[in-house]
Amino acid sequence: MAQAAQQRTGEAADRAREAAVEAALGRLGLDAKTRLLSGQDMWSLPPLPEIGLPSLVMSDGPIGVRGVHWTADDPSVALPSPTALAATWDPGLARRAGVLLAQEARRKHVHVLLAPTVNLHRSPLGGRHFEAYSEDPFLTGRIGAAYVTGVQSGGVGTTVKHFVANDAETDRFTVNNVVSDRALRELYLAPFEAIVENARPWGVMTAYNSVNGPTMTEHRHLVNEVLRGEWGFDGFNVSDWTAARSTVGAVEGGLDVAMPGPRTVYGEALARAVRDGDVAESAVDDAVRNVLRLAARVGLLEGAEPVVSEPPAPVDGEALAREIARRSFVLARNEGALPLPGGHRVALLGAAARDARVLGGGSATVFPAHVVSPLDGLTAALPEGTLTYAVGADPNEELAVADKGFALRAVCRDAHGTVIGTGTAPNGHIQWMGDDLPEGVSHDALHSVELTGTFTPRESGPHTFGTRGLGAFTLTVDGQVRYDDVASTDTDDPFISFFGAPVERARVELTAGRAYEVSLRHTVTFPEDAPMKVVTFTLVHQEPRRDPEELIAEAVEAARAADTAVVVVATTERVESEGFDRRDLRLPGRQDDLVRAVAAANPNTVVVVNSGSPVELPWREEVAAVLLGWFPGQEGGAALADVLTGAHEPGGRLPTTWGSLQDAPVTRVTPADGELHYTEDVFIGYRAWEKEGRTPSYAFGHGLGYTDWTYESVEVAGSTATVRLRNSGERTGREVVQVYLAPVDPDPARPARWLAGFATVRAAPGESAEAVVELPRRAFEVWDTTTGAWRLVKGSYEVQAGRSLADRRVHTIIEA
Numbered sequence: 089m090a091q092a093a094q095q096r097t098g099e100a101a102d103r104a105r106e107a108a109v110e111a112a113l114g115r116l117g118l119d120a121k122t123r124l125l126s127g128q129d130m131w132s133l134p135p136l137p138e139i140g141l142p143s144l145v146m147s148d149g150p151i152g153v154r155g156v157h158w159t160a161d162d163p164s165v166a167l168p169s170p171t172a173l174a175a176t177w178d179p180g181l182a183r184r185a186g187v188l189l190a191q192e193a194r195r196k197h198v199h200v201l202l203a204p205t206v207n208l209h210r211s212p213l214g215g216r217h218f219e220a221y222s223e224d225p226f227l228t229g230r231i232g233a234a235y236v237t238g239v240q241s242g243g244v245g246t247t248v249k250h251f252v253a254n255d256a257e258t259d260r261f262t263v264n265n266v267v268s269d270r271a272l273r274e275l276y277l278a279p280f281e282a283i284v285e286n287a288r289p290w291g292v293m294t295a296y297n298s299v300n301g302p303t304m305t306e307h308r309h310l311v312n313e314v315l316r317g318e319w320g321f322d323g324f325n326v327s328d329w330t331a332a333r334s335t336v337g338a339v340e341g342g343l344d345v346a347m348p349g350p351r352t353v354y355g356e357a358l359a360r361a362v363r364d365g366d367v368a369e370s371a372v373d374d375a376v377r378n379v380l381r382l383a384a385r386v387g388l389l390e391g392a393e394p395v396v397s398e399p400p401a402p403v404d405g406e407a408l409a410r411e412i413a414r415r416s417f418v419l420a421r422n423e424g425a426l427p428l429p430g431g432h433r434v435a436l437l438g439a440a441a442r443d444a445r446v447l448g449g450g451s452a453t454v455f456p457a458h459v460v461s462p463l464d465g466l467t468a469a470l471p472e473g474t475l476t477y478a479v480g481a482d483p484n485e486e487l488a489v490a491d492k493g494f495a496l497r498a499v500c501r502d503a504h505g506t507v508i509g510t511g512t513a514p515n516g517h518i519q520w521m522g523d524d525l526p527e528g529v530s531h532d533a534l535h536s537v538e539l540t541g542t543f544t545p546r547e548s549g550p551h552t553f554g555t556r557g558l559g560a561f562t563l564t565v566d567g568q569v570r571y572d573d574v575a576s577t578d579t580d581d582p583f584i585s586f587f588g589a590p591v592e593r594a595r596v597e598l599t600a601g602r603a604y605e606v607s608l609r610h611t612v613t614f615p616e617d618a619p620m621k622v623v624t625f626t627l628v629h630q631e632p633r634r635d636p637e638e639l640i641a642e643a644v645e646a647a648r649a650a651d652t653a654v655v656v657v658a659t660t661e662r663v664e665s666e667g668f669d670r671r672d673l674r675l676p677g678r679q680d681d682l683v684r685a686v687a688a689a690n691p692n693t694v695v696v697v698n699s700g701s702p703v704e705l706p707w708r709e710e711v712a713a714v715l716l717g718w719f720p721g722q723e724g725g726a727a728l729a730d731v732l733t734g735a736h737e738p739g740g741r742l743p744t745t746w747g748s749l750q751d752a753p754v755t756r757v758t759p760a761d762g763e764l765h766y767t768e769d770v771f772i773g774y775r776a777w778e779k780e781g782r783t784p785s786y787a788f789g790h791g792l793g794y795t796d797w798t799y800e801s802v803e804v805a806g807s808t809a810t811v812r813l814r815n816s817g818e819r820t821g822r823e824v825v826q827v828y829l830a831p832v833d834p835d836p837a838r839p840a841r842w843l844a845g846f847a848t849v850r851a852a853p854g855e856s857a858e859a860v861v862e863l864p865r866r867a868f869e870v871w872d873t874t875t876g877a878w879r880l881v882k883g884s885y886e887v888q889a890g891r892s893l894a895d896r897r898v899h900t901i902i903e904a
Contacts, residue, residue, distance in 0.1 A: 140390025149203025186238020218700020223773025427734025450666025549632025
């Protein structure tokens, strides 16, 4: 009764908001309506005072809320990567993450979070792999729906992205992805459909790429007929940034908002198209209605009650970031090395243990107020005098943003060299978008920006300095001009200044501990055809490069003198980032050599892998333990100490298959003649590994803990599977019970088995538990391309329950 009453109340509130939306729409003229559909700057829509509508602000996610300023001056809580969140296999934890992000959004006056990313891990080479959840559409849909529910419970909108088949970065602006209807429905559309059904998101972001011909910002079939028609999506549809190309094509294709502004295909161009008879004003009204509905839901539209009037209770961001990290760590191998025995002497090795790799590159970047590195975490957790550290090997083969040891500020000058304003520069990266300029500075007056200050090295030797970005640069170090020239590019990627490779400009011999004056002056230009005015460039730096053999030898000596060696290896921003795909799955630098040398010196070697997506681990059978730590967020080092010392159990299970590139069944991410054909059809991830009969390094769903589990039975009654199991180990633990469906009569057109459900249980030693898993009807269906509808495939199915795809413990047969 209470639930029915609550539903009626919600429906009444929806009707009231719709009435407010219609009233506001009726008071708007054509120019105001088309202006609302076009960004006024990088992150916001223009206000319409005539209807009591202030500016609606959007911000990048998905691991934090950056806000409208791309700077460390405006710090954000940085959660672990989406792959890490999915590795928890815990929708409840994902929902709590969403609640925290809504809290962060409200703190930063953000109304809509540009997240989550629910594209699939089609190929391990996908450069943005870390920003999506899984290779499996069901797991992706469950985690994504919980995340959306959590964010929107805080009164903040979400935009589920990137709709659809944006599964690689190569030629992402122009590629036409050719995908069968069945693969689209069963794989790539499935997470979006599940989230629309179960979380009712307030927004969707359409991708750069085309699918089977039309670009996604103009895809009438997938947006208007499927997303809005079949699924009943009633939120707003925003373009990926600069994705909208055609005024008529976009509005007829169901695109509501073109970002960023102020120069887009909407605004004045859309108003002109209506007056010229090329676009019906009713199409504009439909788009405006969707935007006003969003504004009403987040509490921006005058006269409309927001969906959430009282936000959830405050969340401790640091504590939650730490909990998600340790719950995400996947213990892939453990030959008795973990947890660390008390009092053990530990040698911590690897540059990534000191300079933590906690998030991926690109638009997912946020700036946490602090980062707990593995060295910080273990120093705090272990008894004094039991921990030693050595660099061993550095994965950073390229220059990185000037950060540690630099004290910089930004000085703005006009064409006469007169200072017109100054700004802070917490590191060597300047990114001012639209009107986000230092006080007193205007685009018309701005001629140059100088990053200036001091650098105090922590090591003596030849330091390398460089630049990232386009245009004229003058680099001065220790009173001498080291570079004075113009940087250009031959690519048409509009984000090359954001995500392009750093370029070495000078090497300078410096002494540790001494402060040196450093300056990088950049002459600013604003291309006339750019959608908005942006000032972006970076001072980059690299410490002296020591002999790699010498560094490894030092690490080996430290390992020999310790009871346990912990080696932290990692990828870098030039390996995993938005803007490009990976070339291979190898760890950069000499990290593989380091692991092998340390393992030969100390059989009790533990390797911690900090990467957002799969890397090859050629030494995995040579070490005592392998812990996959993803990009663990700002509290990653503290969470690592929790898990290594045994204060907490590593809780993660693989959301995607890990294996070598040579064995991976689906690897192609580079288009040919502008097209990328998904020739593998419905066989990606574990579906493809099983079809090809290949054995990965670690199977989908794999993950060990600090206790053992005995699976006793699985029974199915109706659509409910009940799995009984017992903690047969010596510690209290948590188990992720995974349920797979396998047709008894194999069909080569279908996978051998697929994930149908999962649940978690917790039990003390000797205690029994039951996992109750619902088996949805969709798990027994396929997309019938003849009828264009879902079809139940009747027959016998084996319901298999266990610890991973490759470790199925109990089973029973049912009829569908």
